Amino acid sequence: MSKYHKAFKLKLARLAQEESSGTLGPKFEVRPNLIRYWSQVYRINGAESFTHKQRPYSFEFKIHVLKTMSVHNWSLTYTSAYFDLSSPGILFQWQKLYAHEGITRLKPQKIGRPRVINHSSTPKPSSEMTEKELREELDYLRAENAVLKKLEALAQARKKKTKTKR
Known part of the structure; x- marks a missing residue:
């Protein structure tokens, strides 16, 4: 402008x-x-x-x-x-x-951040997945589970700490 x-x-x-x-x-x-x-x-x-x-x-x-x-x-x-x-x-x-x-x-350059490609939200049924894809999903779910457990442990530790301060 x-x-x-x-x-x-x-x-x-x-x-x-x-x-x-x-x-x-x-x-x-x-x-x-x-x-x-x-x-x-x-x-x-x-x-x-x-x-x-x-x-x-x-x-x-x-x-x-x-x-x-x-x-x-x-x-x-x-x-x-x-x-x-x-x-x-x-x-x-x-x-x-x-x-x-x-x-x-x-040549005109694209400005800004690249678009995020949104993959389909419905996962493939496990019967259609290859063994490699199943192993990758298993590793991902294990890592996600570990993160959630760690987060829960930190929240409980915080609660315990605030109870002991009172």
Whole structure:
């Protein structure tokens, strides 16, 4: 989510066509270089600026942007404005990832924890299990039983300790 609303960016971009970003910056409490970037985006894309239709950006789009920038020898700022990216910083990150880790690093990465696969809650009947599966289940149940016994012993010891304190 952008810090500034699209209408606000458009308003400042239009004003920047007539006034300097140095005077607009303090008036609207926005950095002048950001106003200059918005003004450039507005000059190139017009009223349809700041839409950012392609989010998250696809792998193919990233490659296309980097190739276009290289072929035409454009700056980061101009290329970002031409493709209506939310900021030149995004393009800089793509460029850095491409230079250090190659083309595969531009593919979107999955974010967050991996999903837990929920196995069926109904266990297999023992008649359908192999001997190895039966032994594994027996070991698991023995370990689970030992843990429960230990927990019960700790609870009883705590009760006994509180009774002796009184």
